[in-house]
Amino acid sequence: MAGILLCASQSMATSDLSYLQGLLSNTPAGGWVKASTTTYSSAWVPTNEMLVGTPAGIARAWASVAWDSNSGNLLLWGGGHANYGGNEMYVWKGSDGAWTRGSLPSALSNVPQVINGVSDTRYFFVTDSAAPQSSHPYDNNLFLPVNNMFMTFGGAAYNSGRGLETWNGSTAARAGPWLWDPTKADANKTGGIQGSIANPNTLGGQMWTNRIDSRTPDSTAPFGSLTNGTADRFVNGTTAYRQEDGKDVVYVTEKARCSGCAGYRDLYRYEAGDVRNGGLDRYQWVGISDWNAPSTTGAATIDSQRQLYVHTIAYPGSYPADLGVWDLTQSEAANPGANRNKPIQLIQADGSAFVMTDKYGLDYDEASGMLVLWDNMQGGRVWVTSAEYDTDGSLKSSWTVLALEPSSLAFPAAPAATVGVLGRWKYINELGAFIALNEFNSTTGDAEVWLYKPVVTVVPEAGTWAMLLAGLGVVLMRARRHRAA
Secondary structure (H helix, E strand, O other): OOOOOEEOOOOOOOOOOHHHHHHHHOOOOOOEEEOOOOOHHHHOOOHHHOOOOOOHHHHHOOOEEEEEOOOOEEEEOOOEOOOEOOOOOEEEEOOOOOEEEOOEOEOEEEOOEEEOOEEEOOOEEEOOOOOOOOEEOOEOEEEEOOOOEEEEOOOEEOOOOOOOEEEOOOOEEEOOOEEEOHHHOOOOOEOOOEOEOOOOOOEEOOOEEEOOOOEOOOOOOOOOOOOOOOOOOOOOOEEEEEEEOOEEEEEEEEEOOOOOOOOOEEEEEEEOOOHHHOOOEEEEEEEEOOOOOOOOOOOEEEEOOOOEEEEEOOOOOOOOOOEEEEEHHHOOOOOHHHOEOEEEEEEEOOOOEOOOOOOOEEEEEOOOOEEEEEOOOOOOOEEEEOOOEOOOOOEOOEEEEEEEOOOOOOOOOOOOOOOOOOEOEEEEOOOOEEEEEOOOEOOOOEOOEEEEOOOOOOOOOOOOHHHHHHHHHHHHHHHHHHHHO
């Protein structure tokens, strides 16, 4: 891995970001600004196309978004488990802030499964098997700019709570990851072949591609069977993207390949081939979890400067770690057991402990080199931290974390019932800012889209936190003056 050429994301098409850039130009550092101009519910499918609940569940139930850097749009897909059965795609336009719909929901068939000798009636499969079941995506949605495709590993599918599967008429099979083609978006077609929840004659847009059987021979084989508890291997999963040698590469956490390892995740490297021209994907196991760094619901990102995969830890029990960190330079498919994630404890500047929860979203600020956390439970407050090293070059077991209060009064206020940010918090390199999907509000019928303009503009290295704190003090003092004015 040491010789890999890392590439910045390159857009395949020129996206119109002037609207978003204009909003940010009038927003102070550390400030929030609402970017959506229409309500999320204004783009929903007709009521007769909804199966159990409403599309509110897509934006609320362990939700995740992906930033389409080629078109400047935000893609929202999810639902799943006991929340919502529709698998339609929603597209938020960065050019004007409006919500639109990318597809209609696919028709579903209820096919009971025999699990441990007992008939289980919770199973619903997409009738044409040409699109994924709706699913809690957690932090498992992302975008592949080289292939110009949306990608999801899914999570807890509707209504079984298992991973993504298809049905061939007699047996169930693992499915995914699934890719959605944004160039085929059509608000009046399903994502599959034909047939929606309301109308079996609805045309299909053939927007989705199931990549389960499009892998190279040296790819890691699936762990276990569908009936021994490993069908849910991407539930509570995390992902992060980067380009390597001009290819779309995703690092993803999957349920650990060992018995008695509930709550632990292994790290995998997914290299997407040339999807549109029949290329194969390579999926390889490249890391395991340290016993002191478990993971349940959380979020992850890649520190591209230091080549670290960083994920949040909020596991119940006596685990002091707030973050788990894999060194991607040590990724090696021939010996994944040699690459363990390191548990990291976050300490506030005054010496008190930081309390990590499963509510946080996490992403990496490319401009500043900082890791930025937001939980949507404390108004507009965000937290920043960065990797710290000992003199021998090894990662320290504790890092400093700073709380940054918002510099403007406008910031997203979430309902108290939020289930967590997870994959609804993304750094947009083209904007030098973060984009956030707020919690769905049943009163307004909206899941607002917000932009956050970062405060930190320098990269802190080991031993320079005092200088960073002094610099932040000046920035925050200016922000308070702006807010008071």
